Amino acid sequence: MAVDRERIAALVRELLEAIGENPDRPGLRQTPARVAESWTEFFGGVGQDAGAPLQHTISVTRGPAPDTLPSGAVMVRDIAFRSMCEHHLLPFRGHAHVAYLPGEEVVGLGALPRVIDILAARPQVQERLGEQIADAIDSALDARGVLVVLDAAHECVTMRGGRQPDASTVTIAARGAYLEPAARAELIALIGARA
Incomplete structure:
Protein backbone atom coordinates (compact mmCIF):
# COMPACT_ATOMS: atom_id res chain seq x y z
CA MET A 1 0.00 0.00 0.00
CA ALA A 2 1.43 3.37 -1.01
CA VAL A 3 1.46 6.34 1.34
CA ASP A 4 -1.37 8.76 0.52
CA ARG A 5 0.58 12.04 0.29
CA GLU A 6 -2.42 14.22 -0.53
CA ARG A 7 -4.35 12.97 2.49
CA ILE A 8 -1.34 13.46 4.78
CA ALA A 9 -0.88 17.02 3.50
CA ALA A 10 -4.56 17.82 4.14
CA LEU A 11 -4.36 16.37 7.65
CA VAL A 12 -1.16 18.29 8.45
CA ARG A 13 -2.87 21.48 7.32
CA GLU A 14 -5.76 20.66 9.67
CA LEU A 15 -3.32 19.87 12.48
CA LEU A 16 -1.62 23.24 12.05
CA GLU A 17 -5.01 24.92 12.32
CA ALA A 18 -5.82 22.81 15.41
CA ILE A 19 -2.75 24.15 17.26
CA GLY A 20 -3.75 27.73 16.41
CA GLU A 21 -1.38 28.29 13.49
CA ASN A 22 -2.11 29.75 10.09
CA PRO A 23 -1.06 27.16 7.46
CA ASP A 24 -1.16 29.90 4.80
CA ARG A 25 1.55 32.04 6.35
CA PRO A 26 4.81 32.04 4.34
CA GLY A 27 6.80 29.80 6.72
CA LEU A 28 4.12 27.11 6.82
CA ARG A 29 2.68 27.23 3.32
CA GLN A 30 4.81 24.31 2.06
CA THR A 31 4.89 22.42 5.37
CA PRO A 32 1.97 20.04 4.64
CA ALA A 33 3.61 18.89 1.40
CA ARG A 34 7.03 18.61 3.08
CA VAL A 35 5.61 16.49 5.91
CA ALA A 36 3.81 14.27 3.40
CA GLU A 37 7.08 13.76 1.53
CA SER A 38 9.01 12.92 4.70
CA TRP A 39 6.34 10.51 5.92
CA THR A 40 6.51 8.71 2.58
CA GLU A 41 10.14 7.98 3.42
CA PHE A 42 9.62 7.35 7.15
CA PHE A 43 6.85 4.81 6.59
CA GLY A 44 7.94 3.30 3.27
CA GLY A 45 8.45 -0.10 4.91
CA VAL A 46 4.75 -0.59 5.63
CA GLY A 47 3.62 -3.58 3.57
CA GLN A 48 7.13 -4.45 2.34
CA ASP A 49 8.55 -7.96 2.77
CA ALA A 50 11.50 -7.64 5.16
CA GLY A 51 12.74 -11.07 4.13
CA ALA A 52 13.19 -10.09 0.49
CA PRO A 53 16.82 -8.89 0.91
CA LEU A 54 17.66 -12.30 2.42
CA GLN A 55 16.32 -14.39 -0.46
CA HIS A 56 19.64 -14.53 -2.34
CA THR A 57 21.80 -16.81 -0.22
CA ILE A 58 25.24 -18.26 -0.82
CA SER A 59 26.13 -21.85 0.03
CA VAL A 60 29.14 -21.96 2.33
CA THR A 61 30.22 -25.41 1.12
CA ARG A 62 29.36 -25.09 -2.58
CA GLY A 63 29.74 -21.32 -2.91
CA PRO A 64 32.56 -19.21 -4.37
CA ALA A 65 34.92 -19.72 -1.42
CA PRO A 66 34.31 -23.14 0.21
CA ASP A 67 37.78 -23.03 1.77
CA THR A 68 36.75 -20.06 3.94
CA LEU A 69 33.89 -21.61 5.89
CA PRO A 70 32.90 -19.47 8.88
CA SER A 71 33.62 -21.29 12.12
CA GLY A 72 31.80 -18.75 14.23
CA ALA A 73 29.35 -15.91 14.04
CA VAL A 74 29.05 -13.39 11.25
CA MET A 75 28.50 -9.93 12.77
CA VAL A 76 27.77 -6.52 11.31
CA ARG A 77 28.12 -3.75 13.90
CA ASP A 78 27.02 -0.14 13.99
CA ILE A 79 24.26 -0.27 11.37
CA ALA A 80 22.66 3.17 11.64
CA ARG A 93 17.48 6.48 16.06
CA GLY A 94 20.54 4.50 16.90
CA HIS A 95 22.68 1.57 15.89
CA ALA A 96 21.88 -2.06 15.29
CA HIS A 97 24.38 -4.84 15.82
CA VAL A 98 23.40 -8.08 14.10
CA ALA A 99 25.08 -11.47 14.31
CA TYR A 100 24.15 -14.91 13.11
CA LEU A 101 25.76 -18.32 13.38
CA PRO A 102 25.63 -19.68 9.82
CA GLY A 103 24.41 -23.08 8.87
CA GLU A 104 24.80 -24.01 5.21
CA GLU A 105 23.71 -20.60 3.88
CA VAL A 106 25.03 -17.04 4.30
CA VAL A 107 23.90 -13.76 2.77
CA GLY A 108 25.80 -10.80 1.47
CA LEU A 109 26.59 -8.42 4.32
CA GLY A 110 24.60 -5.61 2.68
CA ALA A 111 21.38 -7.61 3.03
CA LEU A 112 21.28 -7.17 6.82
CA PRO A 113 21.07 -3.34 6.77
CA ARG A 114 18.33 -3.55 4.11
CA VAL A 115 16.24 -5.79 6.38
CA ILE A 116 16.63 -3.24 9.18
CA ASP A 117 15.73 -0.35 6.86
CA ILE A 118 12.48 -2.04 5.79
CA LEU A 119 11.39 -2.93 9.32
CA ALA A 120 12.38 0.44 10.79
CA ALA A 121 10.37 2.32 8.14
CA ARG A 122 7.11 1.55 9.94
CA PRO A 123 5.47 2.82 13.10
CA GLN A 124 7.52 0.85 15.63
CA VAL A 125 8.60 0.19 19.16
CA GLN A 126 12.24 -0.74 19.63
CA GLU A 127 11.50 -4.02 21.38
CA ARG A 128 9.36 -5.30 18.50
CA LEU A 129 11.80 -4.00 15.88
CA GLY A 130 14.61 -6.12 17.30
CA GLU A 131 12.37 -9.19 17.46
CA GLN A 132 11.22 -8.67 13.86
CA ILE A 133 14.81 -8.36 12.62
CA ALA A 134 15.76 -11.56 14.45
CA ASP A 135 12.67 -13.37 13.08
CA ALA A 136 13.40 -12.28 9.49
CA ILE A 137 16.99 -13.54 9.65
CA ASP A 138 16.04 -16.72 11.51
CA SER A 139 13.29 -17.66 9.05
CA ALA A 140 15.26 -16.83 5.88
CA LEU A 141 18.54 -18.53 6.77
CA ASP A 142 19.34 -21.87 8.28
CA ALA A 143 21.18 -19.97 11.02
CA ARG A 144 21.98 -21.88 14.19
CA GLY A 145 21.65 -18.65 16.17
CA VAL A 146 20.71 -14.99 15.69
CA LEU A 147 21.46 -12.01 17.92
CA VAL A 148 20.15 -8.47 17.41
CA VAL A 149 21.18 -5.65 19.75
CA LEU A 150 19.62 -2.23 19.24
CA ASP A 151 20.87 0.90 21.02
CA ALA A 152 18.72 3.94 20.32
CA ALA A 153 17.80 7.39 21.59
CA HIS A 154 14.07 8.14 21.61
CA GLU A 155 12.82 11.69 21.21
CA CYS A 156 9.82 10.82 23.38
CA VAL A 157 12.41 10.47 26.19
CA THR A 158 14.95 13.11 25.14
CA MET A 159 12.57 15.90 24.05
CA ARG A 160 9.43 15.48 26.17
CA GLY A 161 8.34 14.10 29.51
CA GLY A 162 11.43 13.50 31.66
CA ARG A 163 13.70 15.13 29.04
CA GLN A 164 16.74 12.93 29.41
CA PRO A 165 18.92 14.07 26.49
CA ASP A 166 21.67 11.50 27.10
CA ALA A 167 19.45 8.45 27.66
CA SER A 168 19.50 5.53 25.27
CA THR A 169 17.60 2.27 25.25
CA VAL A 170 19.25 -1.09 24.61
CA THR A 171 17.25 -4.15 23.57
CA ILE A 172 18.37 -7.68 22.77
CA ALA A 173 16.60 -10.26 20.62
CA ALA A 174 18.05 -13.76 20.38
CA ARG A 175 17.22 -16.97 18.55
CA GLY A 176 18.68 -20.48 18.57
CA ALA A 177 22.10 -20.88 20.18
CA TYR A 178 22.09 -17.26 21.34
CA LEU A 179 19.09 -17.74 23.60
CA GLU A 180 21.69 -18.91 26.13
CA PRO A 181 23.30 -15.83 27.77
CA ALA A 182 26.73 -17.50 27.98
CA ALA A 183 26.66 -18.19 24.23
CA ARG A 184 26.05 -14.55 23.38
CA ALA A 185 28.52 -13.06 25.89
CA GLU A 186 31.41 -13.01 23.40
CA LEU A 187 29.26 -11.22 20.81
CA ILE A 188 28.08 -8.64 23.33
CA ALA A 189 31.75 -7.99 24.21
CA LEU A 190 32.63 -7.61 20.52
CA ILE A 191 29.93 -4.99 20.05
CA GLY A 192 31.68 -2.71 22.54
CA ALA A 193 35.21 -3.56 21.42
CA ARG A 194 36.99 -1.21 19.08
CA ALA A 195 40.21 -1.92 17.20
Missing part, protein backbone atom coordinates in the same frame (compact mmCIF):
# COMPACT_ATOMS: atom_id res chain seq x y z
CA PHE A 81 18.87 3.15 11.68
CA ARG A 82 15.99 5.49 12.38
CA SER A 83 12.34 4.80 13.02
CA MET A 84 9.18 6.42 14.35
CA CYS A 85 7.80 5.50 17.74
CA GLU A 86 4.22 4.40 17.30
CA HIS A 87 3.20 5.87 20.66
CA HIS A 88 4.00 9.54 19.97
CA LEU A 89 5.05 9.52 16.29
CA LEU A 90 8.40 10.90 17.34
CA PRO A 91 11.66 9.59 15.89
CA PHE A 92 14.10 7.25 17.52
Whole structure:
Protein backbone atom coordinates (compact mmCIF):
# COMPACT_ATOMS: atom_id res chain seq x y z
CA MET A 1 0.00 0.00 0.00
CA ALA A 2 1.43 3.37 -1.01
CA VAL A 3 1.46 6.34 1.34
CA ASP A 4 -1.37 8.76 0.52
CA ARG A 5 0.58 12.04 0.29
CA GLU A 6 -2.42 14.22 -0.53
CA ARG A 7 -4.35 12.97 2.49
CA ILE A 8 -1.34 13.46 4.78
CA ALA A 9 -0.88 17.02 3.50
CA ALA A 10 -4.56 17.82 4.14
CA LEU A 11 -4.36 16.37 7.65
CA VAL A 12 -1.16 18.29 8.45
CA ARG A 13 -2.87 21.48 7.32
CA GLU A 14 -5.76 20.66 9.67
CA LEU A 15 -3.32 19.87 12.48
CA LEU A 16 -1.62 23.24 12.05
CA GLU A 17 -5.01 24.92 12.32
CA ALA A 18 -5.82 22.81 15.41
CA ILE A 19 -2.75 24.15 17.26
CA GLY A 20 -3.75 27.73 16.41
CA GLU A 21 -1.38 28.29 13.49
CA ASN A 22 -2.11 29.75 10.09
CA PRO A 23 -1.06 27.16 7.46
CA ASP A 24 -1.16 29.90 4.80
CA ARG A 25 1.55 32.04 6.35
CA PRO A 26 4.81 32.04 4.34
CA GLY A 27 6.80 29.80 6.72
CA LEU A 28 4.12 27.11 6.82
CA ARG A 29 2.68 27.23 3.32
CA GLN A 30 4.81 24.31 2.06
CA THR A 31 4.89 22.42 5.37
CA PRO A 32 1.97 20.04 4.64
CA ALA A 33 3.61 18.89 1.40
CA ARG A 34 7.03 18.61 3.08
CA VAL A 35 5.61 16.49 5.91
CA ALA A 36 3.81 14.27 3.40
CA GLU A 37 7.08 13.76 1.53
CA SER A 38 9.01 12.92 4.70
CA TRP A 39 6.34 10.51 5.92
CA THR A 40 6.51 8.71 2.58
CA GLU A 41 10.14 7.98 3.42
CA PHE A 42 9.62 7.35 7.15
CA PHE A 43 6.85 4.81 6.59
CA GLY A 44 7.94 3.30 3.27
CA GLY A 45 8.45 -0.10 4.91
CA VAL A 46 4.75 -0.59 5.63
CA GLY A 47 3.62 -3.58 3.57
CA GLN A 48 7.13 -4.45 2.34
CA ASP A 49 8.55 -7.96 2.77
CA ALA A 50 11.50 -7.64 5.16
CA GLY A 51 12.74 -11.07 4.13
CA ALA A 52 13.19 -10.09 0.49
CA PRO A 53 16.82 -8.89 0.91
CA LEU A 54 17.66 -12.30 2.42
CA GLN A 55 16.32 -14.39 -0.46
CA HIS A 56 19.64 -14.53 -2.34
CA THR A 57 21.80 -16.81 -0.22
CA ILE A 58 25.24 -18.26 -0.82
CA SER A 59 26.13 -21.85 0.03
CA VAL A 60 29.14 -21.96 2.33
CA THR A 61 30.22 -25.41 1.12
CA ARG A 62 29.36 -25.09 -2.58
CA GLY A 63 29.74 -21.32 -2.91
CA PRO A 64 32.56 -19.21 -4.37
CA ALA A 65 34.92 -19.72 -1.42
CA PRO A 66 34.31 -23.14 0.21
CA ASP A 67 37.78 -23.03 1.77
CA THR A 68 36.75 -20.06 3.94
CA LEU A 69 33.89 -21.61 5.89
CA PRO A 70 32.90 -19.47 8.88
CA SER A 71 33.62 -21.29 12.12
CA GLY A 72 31.80 -18.75 14.23
CA ALA A 73 29.35 -15.91 14.04
CA VAL A 74 29.05 -13.39 11.25
CA MET A 75 28.50 -9.93 12.77
CA VAL A 76 27.77 -6.52 11.31
CA ARG A 77 28.12 -3.75 13.90
CA ASP A 78 27.02 -0.14 13.99
CA ILE A 79 24.26 -0.27 11.37
CA ALA A 80 22.66 3.17 11.64
CA PHE A 81 18.87 3.15 11.68
CA ARG A 82 15.99 5.49 12.38
CA SER A 83 12.34 4.80 13.02
CA MET A 84 9.18 6.42 14.35
CA CYS A 85 7.80 5.50 17.74
CA GLU A 86 4.22 4.40 17.30
CA HIS A 87 3.20 5.87 20.66
CA HIS A 88 4.00 9.54 19.97
CA LEU A 89 5.05 9.52 16.29
CA LEU A 90 8.40 10.90 17.34
CA PRO A 91 11.66 9.59 15.89
CA PHE A 92 14.10 7.25 17.52
CA ARG A 93 17.48 6.48 16.06
CA GLY A 94 20.54 4.50 16.90
CA HIS A 95 22.68 1.57 15.89
CA ALA A 96 21.88 -2.06 15.29
CA HIS A 97 24.38 -4.84 15.82
CA VAL A 98 23.40 -8.08 14.10
CA ALA A 99 25.08 -11.47 14.31
CA TYR A 100 24.15 -14.91 13.11
CA LEU A 101 25.76 -18.32 13.38
CA PRO A 102 25.63 -19.68 9.82
CA GLY A 103 24.41 -23.08 8.87
CA GLU A 104 24.80 -24.01 5.21
CA GLU A 105 23.71 -20.60 3.88
CA VAL A 106 25.03 -17.04 4.30
CA VAL A 107 23.90 -13.76 2.77
CA GLY A 108 25.80 -10.80 1.47
CA LEU A 109 26.59 -8.42 4.32
CA GLY A 110 24.60 -5.61 2.68
CA ALA A 111 21.38 -7.61 3.03
CA LEU A 112 21.28 -7.17 6.82
CA PRO A 113 21.07 -3.34 6.77
CA ARG A 114 18.33 -3.55 4.11
CA VAL A 115 16.24 -5.79 6.38
CA ILE A 116 16.63 -3.24 9.18
CA ASP A 117 15.73 -0.35 6.86
CA ILE A 118 12.48 -2.04 5.79
CA LEU A 119 11.39 -2.93 9.32
CA ALA A 120 12.38 0.44 10.79
CA ALA A 121 10.37 2.32 8.14
CA ARG A 122 7.11 1.55 9.94
CA PRO A 123 5.47 2.82 13.10
CA GLN A 124 7.52 0.85 15.63
CA VAL A 125 8.60 0.19 19.16
CA GLN A 126 12.24 -0.74 19.63
CA GLU A 127 11.50 -4.02 21.38
CA ARG A 128 9.36 -5.30 18.50
CA LEU A 129 11.80 -4.00 15.88
CA GLY A 130 14.61 -6.12 17.30
CA GLU A 131 12.37 -9.19 17.46
CA GLN A 132 11.22 -8.67 13.86
CA ILE A 133 14.81 -8.36 12.62
CA ALA A 134 15.76 -11.56 14.45
CA ASP A 135 12.67 -13.37 13.08
CA ALA A 136 13.40 -12.28 9.49
CA ILE A 137 16.99 -13.54 9.65
CA ASP A 138 16.04 -16.72 11.51
CA SER A 139 13.29 -17.66 9.05
CA ALA A 140 15.26 -16.83 5.88
CA LEU A 141 18.54 -18.53 6.77
CA ASP A 142 19.34 -21.87 8.28
CA ALA A 143 21.18 -19.97 11.02
CA ARG A 144 21.98 -21.88 14.19
CA GLY A 145 21.65 -18.65 16.17
CA VAL A 146 20.71 -14.99 15.69
CA LEU A 147 21.46 -12.01 17.92
CA VAL A 148 20.15 -8.47 17.41
CA VAL A 149 21.18 -5.65 19.75
CA LEU A 150 19.62 -2.23 19.24
CA ASP A 151 20.87 0.90 21.02
CA ALA A 152 18.72 3.94 20.32
CA ALA A 153 17.80 7.39 21.59
CA HIS A 154 14.07 8.14 21.61
CA GLU A 155 12.82 11.69 21.21
CA CYS A 156 9.82 10.82 23.38
CA VAL A 157 12.41 10.47 26.19
CA THR A 158 14.95 13.11 25.14
CA MET A 159 12.57 15.90 24.05
CA ARG A 160 9.43 15.48 26.17
CA GLY A 161 8.34 14.10 29.51
CA GLY A 162 11.43 13.50 31.66
CA ARG A 163 13.70 15.13 29.04
CA GLN A 164 16.74 12.93 29.41
CA PRO A 165 18.92 14.07 26.49
CA ASP A 166 21.67 11.50 27.10
CA ALA A 167 19.45 8.45 27.66
CA SER A 168 19.50 5.53 25.27
CA THR A 169 17.60 2.27 25.25
CA VAL A 170 19.25 -1.09 24.61
CA THR A 171 17.25 -4.15 23.57
CA ILE A 172 18.37 -7.68 22.77
CA ALA A 173 16.60 -10.26 20.62
CA ALA A 174 18.05 -13.76 20.38
CA ARG A 175 17.22 -16.97 18.55
CA GLY A 176 18.68 -20.48 18.57
CA ALA A 177 22.10 -20.88 20.18
CA TYR A 178 22.09 -17.26 21.34
CA LEU A 179 19.09 -17.74 23.60
CA GLU A 180 21.69 -18.91 26.13
CA PRO A 181 23.30 -15.83 27.77
CA ALA A 182 26.73 -17.50 27.98
CA ALA A 183 26.66 -18.19 24.23
CA ARG A 184 26.05 -14.55 23.38
CA ALA A 185 28.52 -13.06 25.89
CA GLU A 186 31.41 -13.01 23.40
CA LEU A 187 29.26 -11.22 20.81
CA ILE A 188 28.08 -8.64 23.33
CA ALA A 189 31.75 -7.99 24.21
CA LEU A 190 32.63 -7.61 20.52
CA ILE A 191 29.93 -4.99 20.05
CA GLY A 192 31.68 -2.71 22.54
CA ALA A 193 35.21 -3.56 21.42
CA ARG A 194 36.99 -1.21 19.08
CA ALA A 195 40.21 -1.92 17.20
